[in-house]
Amino acid sequence: MSKYRKKPVVIEAVKWTGENWKEIDEFITTYHETYPKDGVIMIDTLEGTHIANVGDYIIKGVQGEFYPCKPDIFEQSYETTE
Numbered sequence: 001m002s003k004y005r006k007k008p009v010v011i012e013a014v015k016w017t018g019e020n021w022k023e024i025d026e027f028i029t030t031y032h033e034t035y036p037k038d039g040v041i042m043i044d045t046l047e048g049t050h051i052a053n054v055g056d057y058i059i060k061g062v063q064g065e066f067y068p069c070k071p072d073i074f075e076q077s078y079e080t081t082e
Contacts, residue, residue: 013059013069013074014027014057015056015057015071016055016056017054029064030066039053040052040053041058043066043067045066046063052068056069
């Protein structure tokens with residue numbers, strides 16, 4: 001068995017606060033719907049439609065795709081570059 005290290009990649013992401021819909025809307029350039037009452041955003045990803053809940057990060061991937069990421073996984077995987 002071989003071991004591999006993930007290449008360092010800089011990504012763009014926005015945290016969904018439940019109140020920053022305009023920022024999310026401008027960030028995501030693919031199809032998405034929001035349900036403000038429930039704080040849910042439906043995002044079409046390369047793997048199908050995924051749900052982003054309040055507190056999740058919306059990530060723009062290396063191929064320009066968008067997908068949600070739970071905050072604990074995001075914080076373990078990414079650090080700010082600024």
